Amino acid sequence: MPWWRYLWAPGLATSGQVELALVVGTTVAVVSAVVGFFVVVRAQAFLGHALSDMGATGAAGAALVGVQALWGFLAGGLAAGLTVEAGSERAHDRDLATGVTLSFTLGLSALFLQLITQDTSHAGVTQAILFGSIFTVAPSIEPAMIALGLAAIALVAVLFRPLLFASLTPETARARGVPVRLVGILFLLAVVTAVEQSALVVGALLSTALLVGPAAAASRLTDRPGAAIAVAVVIAVGAVWLGVGLAYDSYLWPPAGRGWPVSFLVTAVVFLVYVATRLGRRAPTGGADPTEAV
């Protein structure tokens, strides 16, 4: 077999499985990048990660009762997000509340997964929940994924200015009549949607990479908010397409016939891009030298 077949396996361009994975994956990538920009601005990466882990509990619970995983992820993330939000508004308290709630829900995950996998027909559920199952996504949820994705993007678009304002200078925003708390809660809904959809594709443990990685890489490449979001989207979508394509190809790679996990390949691409943006000194931008006096 010619060497390039290992990178473009037979049937790649025509596989219905791949097509579905790309549609779902692209939706997830765009939503993650757009929401992820604000997650980075608000320094809420830990919360994002915790939400996807807590979503896994929901997905495990869903598997236990025979419901589609996506709804389980969403329900778990929503319940967790609102629990954390109901706690204190202060960043420090929120951090602790998140950690404690997370620990409990991870314990619940362990319980649910133990119960499910006692039935051997469900043996792969743990792997799927934690590390993604893009190739086994049911075609029936494709419209739901796209609709949810569009809704999340629309929500962020509507929240754009007050969210930026409240994230950077919350007291000023409050003084100008911005409903800071409400904006935060609405954004939390967008985050839950983004990470839980992403958890379906790359798994609960790795969805943070798609959420934070592209935005973090983009922030090294540009100074402007709009451009940063656009760049993050390009990186995320590129990573998903590469990941899906290579995962399909990987059935030809050793160990033959097994295939490498999509989630690993996607997050590896994101990580490589992130590292690349950090090599070399950041180019000086037009501005006064901060070491000089005002």
Next chain:
Amino acid sequence: MTTPDTVAARPEVVRLEHVTVRYGDRTVLEEIAFAIPRGEFVGLIGPNGAGKTTLLRAILGLVAPTAGRVLINGQPARRGSRRIGYVPQAFTADADLPLRARDLVALGLDGDRWGVSLPSRARRERVDRMLEHVGASAYADAPVGRLSGGERQRLLIAQAMITEPDLLLLDEPLSNLDIRSSREVVELVRHVATEHGAGVLLVAHDLNALLGAMDRVLYVARGRAAIGTVDQVVRTDVLSRLYGYHVDVLHVHGRILVVGGDEREPVGPHEDEPHEVSAAPLHGS
């Protein structure tokens, strides 16, 4: 320094009448009364916990007084007024945060509106003008996370002034700055406010940073306030009455030091003493 007659003749931008704010048993502000005309620079000085923050929040319409009323341009204070520009102490930003100085200032224009702003030449020009006013044009396109404390303060002032408010409220803008930056920011505030005819209420811990720049001082301690020139207010007898115990006001090489005495020896407020030290027109100092 503004002359007394011109200042007194200008319309009032903020007026507090018998404002008392109580949270349950705690009285945070008691019978506060003063007025600030447009163009006047007032320093809001006092120890921590004195009620300065609550006073600011009352002016911003974020706190409703338990008694009395707060008027902005003759109207009751309400939340989200564009007639007041608020400048916080600082903001945190990662060095890589993809937000330029001009983006931060632009938020002052329409950050309170939903949606995304459409690029417009008028908007950009307004932001450019404001940046020039505060002397920040050189770093207009720099990421805010890489700017110094003084540079950031200029941006926050620009962000607050861009709606051309009648009153500029600054919440401890000098606390994180070195002396030189401190003086430059005070000078900038004076300059910008004078150009726009705005009143200024600047909260500071150390009134020395404002000597020579402020027209009057509003001294707040233990929820009570006295307003007047520095000579009228920052005196042992006036401050002792405010604090409720003996404090000494010392003058050392042109600087003023307020030194607390023994809290256990109370000095009661006299019933016949007005809380506004000077209701008469100001005499320049």
